[in-house]
Amino acid sequence: MTRIPYRRPEDMTERARELTLERGNLNVYRALANAEKVFTGWMQAGRDALTSPTLSRRLRELVVLRTAYLMDSPYELGQHHDIARTAGLDANEISAVTSDSGWQTDHFDPVELAVLQLTTELLTTRGVAASLFDQVHAALGAEATVEVLMLISRYAGLALMLNALDVDLDETARLPSIPQRTAEG
Amino acid sequence: MTRLPLADMDQQPERVRQFIERRGTLNVLRLLANAPNVFGGWAEMVGEIFASPTFSARLREVIILRVGHLQNSPYELAQHVSLARTAGLSEQQIEALVGTGDLDAAGFSSTERTVIDTVTELCTTHRLSDDTFAAAHALFGDEALTELLMVVSCYYGLALVLNAADLEIDAVAVLERKA
Numbered sequence: 001m002t003r004i005p006y007r008r009p010e011d012m013t014e015r016a017r018e019l020t021l022e023r024g025n026l027n028v029y030r031a032l033a034n035a036e037k038v039f040t041g042w043m044q045a046g047r048d049a050l051t052s053p054t055l056s057r058r059l060r061e062l063v064v065l066r067t068a069y070l071m072d073s074p075y076e077l078g079q080h081h082d083i084a085r086t087a088g089l090d091a092n093e094i095s096a097v098t099s100d101s102g103w104q105t106d107h108f109d110p111v112e113l114a115v116l117q118l119t120t121e122l123l124t125t126r127g128v129a130a131s132l133f134d135q136v137h138a139a140l141g142a143e144a145t146v147e148v149l150m151l152i153s154r155y156a157g158l159a160l161m162l163n164a165l166d167v168d169l170d171e172t173a174r175l176p177s178i179p180q181r182t183a184e185g
Numbered sequence: 186m187t188r189l190p191l192a193d194m195d196q197q198p199e200r201v202r203q204f205i206e207r208r209g210t211l212n213v214l215r216l217l218a219n220a221p222n223v224f225g226g227w228a229e230m231v232g233e234i235f236a237s238p239t240f241s242a243r244l245r246e247v248i249i250l251r252v253g254h255l256q257n258s259p260y261e262l263a264q265h266v267s268l269a270r271t272a273g274l275s276e277q278q279i280e281a282l283v284g285t286g287d288l289d290a291a292g293f294s295s296t297e298r299t300v301i302d303t304v305t306e307l308c309t310t311h312r313l314s315d316d317t318f319a320a321a322h323a324l325f326g327d328e329a330l331t332e333l334l335m336v337v338s339c340y341y342g343l344a345l346v347l348n349a350a351d352l353e354i355d356a357v358a359v360l361e362r363k364a
Contacts, residue, residue: 003318003322004327004331005327031331032335034328034330035328035332036328037236037237037238037239037328037332038234038237038332039335040233041231041232044226044229045223046226047226048225048226049223049226052222052223054222054223072311072312073311122348123345126256126344127348127349128349130351133350143219143221146216146217146346147220147222147223150217150220150346153342153346154342156342157338159311160307160308160311160334160338160341161334161335161338163312164312164318164334165331165334166312166318181222
């Protein structure tokens with residue numbers, strides 16, 4: 001049961017309302033909108049991440065699901081269990097990536113495995129071995145590596161907020177797909 | 186030794202360069218500027234956190250130092266220890282926040298102590314018990330409590346990025362507090 005009241009979109013600033021409605025008016029946004037002085041910037045950071053073409057949607061959802069699992073966030077898992085299906089992950093892959101060790105199997109290619117290993121090591125130890133980091137960096141390049149780290153960062157931090165506020169998973173509403181940008185702009 | 190190249194400022198899009206010029210050419214900003222597609226939104230988010238009047242600079246630094254310590258982030262601690270001093274925290278209080286001193290003996294106010302306990306429980310267990318939530322909520326209400334969570338979230342996540350990249354602490358540059 002969500003521990004604070006939801007903000008209504010009609011009570012938000014215009015920009016906050018636009019950003020919230022574009023993303024399906026989900027419980028997460030209506031709860032975090034209580035922090036009205038910092039909500040818009042947080043939403044814009046999310047929009048940049050969602051619309052960046054740097055990472056494939058498949059790799060993004062793998063990182064998000066792994067993070068949600070390790071941070072023990074029922075809300076993130078509930079949303080992204082469904083979103084991941086629209087990004088090309090099948091049910092077996094989703095259950096593998098949301099298990100303790102089931103992801104270390106032949107479901108994933110070597111780059112995906114390295115990224116999942118990095119995500120796991122970072123969230124469980126707060127650091128990453130140099131050899132593993134270099135492996136991901138060599139495979140993805142600097143830009144995509146930083147985006148992967150920013151994605152882990154965002155969903156780890158969000159999991160803390162969702163858990164602290166005990167935000168209820170939306171009954172049926174899921175984050176809609178927003179078109180990716182074609183270039184930096 | 187930083188594991189990624191630090192972006193060259195001359196190569197940055199205008200809005201990235203402007204943000205960095207306002208804050209100082211910190212290694213953290215040059216690290217994140219490797220990802221120009223997401224740098225702008227992240228910068229706007231951090232800018233709002235620092236511009237918000239909801240928390241005093243002192244209370245904000247209490248939150249950030251505690252998160253930096255619990256996330257084992259040498260970079261966050263190096264930058265924010267000096268901000269914490271400027272914001273009025275004593276050496277004894279700073280040591281207590283970063284785990285080398287006694288929280289009970291450091292002379293924190295009851296509000297600061299509630300914040301420290303809330304942040305500690307959230308970062309170490311990833312949730313808040315009913316009692317801890319109730320104490321923080323009674324103190325801050327819906328808006329400020331959610332904003333506190335936003336600050337924790339931001340620095341908890343950033344520490345992961347910094348630790349993964351093993352970012353070197355700036356030799357001289359210090360975060361500037363221009364509006």
